[in-house]
Amino acid sequence: MSTGLKDVDYSLEKIMQDAEDFLPLWGTDYVELYVGNAKQSAHYYKTAWGF
Amino acid sequence: MAYAGLETGVKDRTSYVLQQDKIRLVLTTPMTPDSPINEHIREHGDGVKVIALWVPDARKAWEETTKRGAKSFMEPIKEEDEHGYVVRSGIHTYGETVHIFVERNEYKGPFMPGYRAWKSHYNPPPTGLKFIDHMVGNVGWGEMNTWVDFYARVMGFAQLVSFDDKDISTDYTALMSKLMRTGNGRLKFPINAPAEGKKKSQIEEYIEFYNGAGVQHIAVATNNIIETVSALKDRGVEFLYVPPTYYDDVLDRVGEIDEDLAVLKEHGVLVDRDDEGYLLQLCTKPVLDRPTMFFEIIQRKGAKSFGKGNFKALFEAIEREQENRGTL
Ligand SMILES: [Fe+2]
Numbered sequence: 001m002s003t004g005l006k007d008v009d010y011s012l013e014k015i016m017q018d019a020e021d022f023l024p025l026w027g028t029d030y031v032e033l034y035v036g037n038a039k040q041s042a043h044y045y046k047t048a049w050g051f
Numbered sequence: 052m053a054y055a056g057l058e059t060g061v062k063d064r065t066s067y068v069l070q071q072d073k074i075r076l077v078l079t080t081p082m083t084p085d086s087p088i089n090e091h092i093r094e095h096g097d098g099v100k101v102i103a104l105w106v107p108d109a110r111k112a113w114e115e116t117t118k119r120g121a122k123s124f125m126e127p128i129k130e131e132d133e134h135g136y137v138v139r140s141g142i143h144t145y146g147e148t149v150h151i152f153v154e155r156n157e158y159k160g161p162f163m164p165g166y167r168a169w170k171s172h173y174n175p176p177p178t179g180l181k182f183i184d185h186m187v188g189n190v191g192w193g194e195m196n197t198w199v200d201f202y203a204r205v206m207g208f209a210q211l212v213s214f215d216d217k218d219i220s221t222d223y224t225a226l227m228s229k230l231m232r233t234g235n236g237r238l239k240f241p242i243n244a245p246a247e248g249k250k251k252s253q254i255e256e257y258i259e260f261y262n263g264a265g266v267q268h269i270a271v272a273t274n275n276i277i278e279t280v281s282a283l284k285d286r287g288v289e290f291l292y293v294p295p296t297y298y299d300d301v302l303d304r305v306g307e308i309d310e311d312l313a314v315l316k317e318h319g320v321l322v323d324r325d326d327e328g329y330l331l332q333l334c335t336k337p338v339l340d341r342p343t344m345f346f347e348i349i350q351r352k353g354a355k356s357f358g359k360g361n362f363k364a365l366f367e368a369i370e371r372e373q374e375n376r377g378t379l
Contacts, residue, residue: 022115022119022207023106023112023115023116023206023207024106024107024108025104025105025106025206025233025235025237025238026104026105026106026107026237027073027104027105027182027237027238028074028102028103028104028105028182028183028186028237028238029075029103029104029105029151029153029155030068030075030076030077030101030103030153031074031075031076031077031099031101031102031103031183031186031269032066032076032077032078032079032099032100032101032103033076033077033078033079033097033098033099033100034079034080034081034088034091034092034095034097034098034100035078035079035080035092035097036080036092036097037080038065038066038067038078038079038080039065039067039080041067041078041080041097042067042069042078045069045076045078046069046171046173046174046175047175047286047287048283048286048287048288049071049178049180049283049286049288050071050175050176050177050178050179050180050282050286051069051070051071051074051076051177
């Protein structure tokens, strides 16, 4: 590991403020997969994964 | 949850939107031979095309990132229906993957304009998945710095930790990994790249079968990894095998944990720690026929980052699969 987390978090504050300024990101909105058969993929993600 | 296709007037593709807690998956398939989606599937097989990011201002996000060198995928577009409006814009990232910025503060509909609510009589219970913890990109030889730089300079991410090939190697293969994170910690995008080893690493295997860089895994968070993993196994999801010897010295490495080690061992759940706490994690086998994308289930107990203790166990587990596939 190159750096201890605590040091990084300290410098992150500054980077964060800069980034928040030009590109605030609130989270992942969605993930889109291109698939060969969306109907069957949807069934898999419902049945196996509980979506 | 939502649907777009012939019934909603869309002729060239069909999309299903599925949701579990905060995780939204969109599954899209081409409906005509000349759709560019065919080309994507021909090249890569099924895979992640879009990592969409929720922003307060999609127009500004596009302007700021393209100004900093991002290649545009989609200029800002505002779409409306009776539920309000959504603004989207997009930029390219590694491989053929893209980021779409989504501004939806003024939208009350099921997903976005063009989609209608999708109801089904078949609704299996959820498995405890809460949100996406991180999404990992595999990039090619020598591309690590390009993409670390992209997330830092264009997207305003910071590098949280870096693991080099000495940290991440087995007797046979090696790789590098750098964790890029937003200041607010809501997005974590580790980037992996291959490193020299005696045999072919899983990153090289991925790049070969995916035909380039792309999303290697989606890590989803749960509040109870044992319950989640049990439910997923019962429903047919296949996980990587972790040898019982992994548990011989795990507590020496990570210290005291709340969970019963015997139960973790039974399910093959890995334990790791960083400066702030520990985490429990477990990876599935690839969910596609090509050995490309897989999922990770993760439960954080104080750890905000990643340790390096599990890489070896994970890679040896993947190497066993590679051996079976003849791709090691
Ligand atoms: Fe991961």
